[in-house]
Amino acid sequence: MIDWPLAELLPHAGNMILIDQVLAFDEEQIHTRLTVRPGGLFNRADGSLPAWIGVELMAQSVAAYAGCQAREKGNPVKLGFLLGTRKFECNVEHFPVGSELTIHSLRSLEDANGMGVFECHLTGPGIHATARLNVYSPPNEGDYLVERAPS
Template sequence: MIDWPIAELLPHAGNMILLDGVLRFDDDSLEACATVRPGGPFNDPDGSLPAWAGVELMAQAIAAYAGCRARREGVPIAMGFLLGTRKYSCNVERFPAGSRLTLRALRSLEDESGMGVFECHISGDGLQAEARLNVYRPPNAGDYLAHVQETPHD
């Protein structure tokens, strides 16, 4: 397991952090672990996570990958954005409370503008989910957000 605290790798805070830690990291991939804990912002009343929350778990694995890269390169953790997902499939309707999950994110494309595509997988006891996530990490997220807020929307 990587010794870096997960809270230092993600631009999330408090109960928005769904991952427990990073198991492995290399130039193109990350493997992380998570335990489904009741009382989080996405949990159902029985403590389970709905299957759609798998996309957030995958996005956090990608953010942890970016955080590990930033930490290795000695630069600050930067904010990124989930643009969308393709072909999300999950063999369960919910991840039961107490489930121990393994997440894998494999970078399949990344360009200089900050656009990236990752193949992501979640596995656990009888659980399987997979998707391709499109992400964007602008060079300066603060400037990007200010520009988006100033742009008129119809």
């Protein structure tokens, strides 16, 4: 289990941090977890989470992977983008309240320009979701945060 606060690993704030904990990570992968609780930004009326939010949970796991890698090397956590996903599949329509979900993200490709591909699996009681995420962490993230005047 990793003791670093998630707010120091993810470039998210407050209610936008959806995962609860980093369980383990190494050079190639990360394992995270969360318990589905009612009252969040994306919860349905019955407190469950729609299955499509699984893509964001996987993306936050990948972001936590990048944050752990940065922290371990003494570097600041950088901004990253989810460019897209391929073949998100889930065997349920929602994740019930109280479900403990675990996410495993395995790096399958990463280049020096900041492009990466991760194979992700989300599991829980009777729940299985998979996706391949394409991500990008720009070398000069400040270029993406500055609003330019119209030309």
